[in-house]
Amino acid sequence: MKTQRPVSSDKRPVNLDLSSIHFPLPALISISHRVSGVLLFIGLIFMMWALQASLASPAGFQIVSDTLAHNFFARLVMWGLLSALGFHFVAGIRHLVMDIGYGETLEGGQQGARLTVIFSIVLMILAGVWVW
Amino acid sequence: MSKLQVSVYRYNPESDDAPWMQDFEIDTQGRDLMVLNVLQMIKEQDSSLVYRASCREGVCGSDGMNMNGRNGLSCVTPLSQVVKNDRLVLRPLPGLPVIRDLIIDMSLFYKQYERIHPYLQNDERPPSTERLQSPEDRDKLDGLYECILCACCSTSCPSFWWNPDKFVGPAGLLQAYRFLADSRDTHTRERLAELDDPFSVFRCRGIMNCVNVCPKGLNPTRAIGKIREMLVSHTA
Numbered sequence: 168m169k170t171q172r173p174v175s176s177d178k179r180p181v182n183l184d185l186s187s188i189h190f191p192l193p194a195l196i197s198i199s200h201r202v203s204g205v206l207l208f209i210g211l212i213f214m215m216w217a218l219q220a221s222l223a224s225p226a227g228f229q230i231v232s233d234t235l236a237h238n239f240f241a242r243l244v245m246w247g248l249l250s251a252l253g254f255h256f257v258a259g260i261r262h263l264v265m266d267i268g269y270g271e272t273l274e275g276g277q278q279g280a281r282l283t284v285i286f287s288i289v290l291m292i293l294a295g296v297w298v299w
Numbered sequence: 300m301s302k303l304q305v306s307v308y309r310y311n312p313e314s315d316d317a318p319w320m321q322d323f324e325i326d327t328q329g330r331d332l333m334v335l336n337v338l339q340m341i342k343e344q345d346s347s348l349v350y351r352a353s354c355r356e357g358v359c360g361s362d363g364m365n366m367n368g369r370n371g372l373s374c375v376t377p378l379s380q381v382v383k384n385d386r387l388v389l390r391p392l393p394g395l396p397v398i399r400d401l402i403i404d405m406s407l408f409y410k411q412y413e414r415i416h417p418y419l420q421n422d423e424r425p426p427s428t429e430r431l432q433s434p435e436d437r438d439k440l441d442g443l444y445e446c447i448l449c450a451c452c453s454t455s456c457p458s459f460w461w462n463p464d465k466f467v468g469p470a471g472l473l474q475a476y477r478f479l480a481d482s483r484d485t486h487t488r489e490r491l492a493e494l495d496d497p498f499s500v501f502r503c504r505g506i507m508n509c510v511n512v513c514p515k516g517l518n519p520t521r522a523i524g525k526i527r528e529m530l531v532s533h534t535a
Contacts, residue, residue, distance in 0.1 A: 179312065179396040179398065179404070180317065180318045180396070180397050181394060181397065182390050182391045182393050182403075183393050183394055183460060184390075187388065187390060188365065188393060188455075189369050191508065193505075193506065193511075194506050197504055197506040198457075265505050266524065266527075271510075271518065271520050271524055272518065273511065273518070276507040276510060276511075276520070
């Protein structure tokens with residue numbers, strides 16, 4: 168005998184106030200991995216557009232290269248996207264390493280998350296040096 | 300300084316339209332009490348507060364709740380482990396419907412547990428005594444069989460929050476692997492076939508909140524990894 172109430176018509180509250188929940192570092196890495204992925208997806212539109220413009224004509228190439236050389240905002244976006252790529256890349260490698268079976272313990276997971284932060288900060292700095 | 304400010308999630312379906320937080324002041328007299336002890340002291344101030352608890356020693360798994368943002372069993376969680384600045388916020392386990400105050404409806408959690416057939420399945424003729432298992436094979440069950448189904452892990456898992464009807468969740472998957480790893484179980488193929496879809500196992504994104512909160516120190520993330528490996532090697 169099943170007396171389960173349907174979930175959809177449920178009026179009972181659910182405690183899911185994310186601000187009240189503590190998220191450990193591995194969880195923050197995980198959500199940042201997604202956020203950076205979405206950013207890259209959106210940013211790619213502008214990168215493709217810039218690539219297309221720079222390939223269309225010598226004048227177009229000049230405009231794109233001038234903008235990147237002189238416009239602070241354009242360089243900031245460039246650095247932001249490179250940073251997102253760096254982080255996404257490192258966090259992705261961490262997933263691969265975990266799939267092989269490393270860093271799946273409580274300490275290992277935290278260690279892996281810390282390494283992800285360190286490596287991606289290094290990549291962000293390198294990206295900054297390269298852009299500026 | 301031993302006055303503890305405790306804020307407790309309250310919801311009574313008969314009188315409240317929405318949940319609210321009630322504040323209490325508890326004098327711990329400087330003792331490092333368990334959170335459950337504090338709840339008992341609150342109940343003396345306001346007997347309308349309800350929560351689940353039974354064995355009060357981390358065996359029955361009844362009193363899982365969210366303490367200052369972390370899931371755990373209130374009976375084995377000392378104040379020193381969760382309290383900061385003499386403030387303690389007690390909320391029900393996240394993601395499942397609240398019946399009243401700190402009590403949640405665990406139907407979905409149990410439904411996922413039921414789905415993985417949490418019992419030994421063996422088609423061979425039962426021997427006259429018990430089914431034997433080598434000590435090495437028995438060792439494979441360590442870290443799997445100890446789960447007390449308190450739901451701390453599954454209700455800390457974002458993948459389970461968003462898909463509690465489709466993703467088995469860390470607790471269910473730990474038990475799924477407990478029977479996949481059992482040398483006496485002969486239904487490995489069937490068990491894997493039932494998990495082989497985009498949601499049941501693969502909604503796990505390795506967030507590892509489950510490993511972080513398990514009061515028994517178990518590791519659902521590793522078990523899920525092993526199930527994934529089995530799924531790959533059995534379908535290849």
